[in-house]
Amino acid sequence: MKHFLKYLAVICALTVVFWIGAGKMVDHGLIKLENSRYQEWDNIARGTINAEVVILGSSRGVSGYNPQIIGAGLNKKAYNLSYDAGSYALQASKFNLYLENNKTPELIIQNIDFTHFAANDSLIGENNMLPFRENDLFKTHFAGYENHIFEPWNLFSIKYTRNFRFIRKGLYGYFSIYDGHNIHKDGFVANDEAFKKDKRNLVALKKTVEARSYAYLLRNVETVKKSMATYSLKSEVVVVWAPEYIERYALAPELHAIISAQFRTLASQHSNITFIDLSDHAMGKEAVNFYDTFHLNSTGSSKFSTLLVPYLAP
C-alpha cells in the first residue's frame, strides 16, 4: 500500500505542478505578447500607462481615435482606453481600474453615439482577462458583470483547458515567438477592411427610432452625464460625437437632437466639460472613410483624429 500511495502522490504532485505551472506559463506568455489586450490589462493594473490624454469609447472609440496623431498634435502622451464592444458601464469600469493605478489624465476624450447609451450587463472580452482571473483588483471592478470567469467554482476548473488559442498564444508569448494577431497600438486598432453595410444594426436602430422606444437610452444618458461631471472634477473632459456614416445619421435625427442637446447643456453647466458634435461632418458622406456603417477605417480615423486636434488644443 505504501508503494502505491507514494506512486499516487507523485502523480498528484505532477498534476498540481502542471496545473499551476502550465497556467502560470500561459498567463505569463499572454501578458508578454506585444500590443495584445492581455498586455494592455497588465499595463493598466501595474500603472505603466500614465497618459496625459485618455480616450474612452466602445468599438467606435477603438477604431476611430488615433492616439499617436492626437498625442502628437497636442504634444502630450495619449492613450486610447476604449473598450471594444463594451457598454458605457464597462468603459467606466476599465477607466476606474486605470485611475486606481495610473496618474489621473489631464484630458479625457469620451466618444458618444446612438448606441453608446444602450445598457449591457455582460462582461465583453472576458477572455482577455483570463490571466488576471485570480487578481483581486480585477475581481473588484468586473465581478459584478454577468460573466463566469470570476465565479468561485471556476477556481476548480482549469482556465485554459480546451482553449488551444490561448495555450498557443501563451506559448508564443512565453517563448517570444511573434504572433501576428495582436495589432493594437496604444489601444487603437486601425482597420483596413473593405466597406460593408451592417444592415442588421441599421434595422435595429431604425426600429428603435420608429417605435420611439428610446426612453431607456435617455435614462442612461443621465448616468453618462453624471460620470462626465465626476471626471471633470479632476480632468478636462471633451465629449465627442464622431462622424456618423450618412445612412446611420439619417435614421435618427430626432434622437440625435435630443442627446446632443443634453450634452450641450451639460457643457454649459461645467467649465471643464466641452461637447464637440461632428456627427454630421462631411466625412460621414464618404464610404471610403468607413469599414462599415458604424466604424471609421484607418483612413477615416487618421482624417478624423487630425480634424479633432484643433478642437482639443487649449
Next chain:
Amino acid sequence: MLFNSLTFLVFLPVVFCIYWFVLHKHLLARNVFLLLASYVFYGWWDWRFLSLIAGSTLVDYYVARFMAASDSQKKRKALLVVSLVVNLGLLCFFKYVNFFVDSWVEAFSGLGMVMHTSTLNIILPVGISFYTFQTLSYTIDVYRGNLQASRKLIDFATYVAFFPQLVAGPIERAINLLPQFAVLKKFNGQQAISGIHLILWGLFQKVVIADSCAPYVNSIFDNYESMNSLSLMLGAVYFAFQIYGDFTGYSNIAIGTARLLGFDLMRNFNYPYFSRDMAEFWRRWHISLSTWFRDYLYIPLGGSRGAKTMQLRNVFIIFMVSGFWHGANWTFVFWGFLHALFFIPVLLLNKNRSNLDQVAEHGILPSFKELFQMLTTFVLACIAWVFFRAASFSEAIAYFKTMLTKPSFHLQYLKIERYSIEMLLIIAIFVGLEWAHRTQEHPFVGKWKWVKIAAVILMLLTLGVYSDHQDFIYFQF
C-alpha cells in the same frame, strides 16, 4: 454519477479508503459497502430506477436458486423463461415501446391507414441494456450448468450493481466476476498502479480525444448540407474517434477503478482501428458485447456450422440484433446490417479467423498490405458510423449524397475553426501512441513511462473538457 465529474473525484477516494482501511477484515461488510456505494453511484443519476436494478437482481437470484434446486429440465426451462421475460420485458418496455408504436404507425400510414396513437413519456434508465445482459448471462449460465447459483444475495446483488461497470460495461460474466466477491482481497500494489494507469489513459481518451472531437462532429453533422466532401469525410473520421475515445475511455476507467478495489474486469477494447478485416474489428471492438452475442445468440443459432445460407442468416441476425441493442432507431439496425454486409465477404472466403495475431506484431511499421487492409477496414467502419451518428436514416443517406455531390476538398471547416489543425495533430499523436503500444493495455510502460504519464497529465489539464463535461455516449444504450 459520471467518471469525468468532480463528484466521482470525491466518491472514488472515499470508497477506496473505507474499502481498504476500514473494512479490511470483513468480507460481508465490504460487499454490503460496495453494494451501497454502487447504489449511491447509480442513484446519483435517478434514485427511482434503483428499484429496477433491485427487482431484476431479486428475480434472477431466486430464479437461479430455484433452478439449482430443481432436477426437472422442464421446470428449469420455465424458470429461464421467467428470467428472460422479466429482463427483456423491462428492457423492451423502457427502451423499445415507443419505437414499436412509431414504427407501426408509420407502417400503417404507408398503407394509407391513419392511426391515432400517442407515445408514452418513458425515461430510459441509464445502463439498462448493460445490466440486463449481465444478469441474463448469469441465469443462462446457471441453466446450462456452466455456473453454480450464488447462495449469497449480497454477493449477487453487488455483482449486478458493481459501480465501475454498472452503466456502460464491460458486460461481465458471472463466471468471471461473481467468484471475486467471495474472496477477502488483500491489497495488491501492482494491480492498483495498473488501475491508476488505466484510469489516466481512459480519462485522456474521454476528455481529450472524445470530448474534443464532439464539437466538430456536432457542428458537421448538424450542418452537413452546407459542408463539402472533405468536411463530411472529416466529420465521419472525427466521430469514429469520438465514439472510440468515449467508449474505450469509459471501459478503461471502469477496469482501472475495479482494479483499485482488487477486481479484474474483462478487456473491452483491443485497438480495433488497427484491424485488418471486419472479423478482426469485431474481435477487438466492444469485446464483452460481441462475445455475449457469440455465446448466447450466435452459437445457439448454429454459429458457423451448417450450410452457408444458415451461416449468412446467423451473421445478419447477430449484427442486426447488436445494432438494435444500441438503440431504438432504424439507423442502429442499418448500422448492424452494414457490418453484416462488410463481414460476409470475409466469412465466404473463410478468412474470418485469419487475423488472430496483433498486426505487425514483431515490427515497428505495418507492411503496405497491412496498411491497406487497416485503412480499408477503418473506412468501412466510418461509413457505418455515419448511420450510427445520424438522427435518421434519411439524414445519413443525405449526408453521403452531399459528400458525393459536392466534390470539393478545400479545408472549409478548418478555416472556421482555426485550431482544428491542432485537433488533427492530437488525433495523430493518439493514433501513434496506440500503435506504439498495441501489444499493451495502455502506453504507460517502458523506460519512458514517466515522460508519457507527465505528457498525458499535461494534455489532460490543458486540452481536456471539464466545465461542460459531456455524458458518455454509451450511457444512452
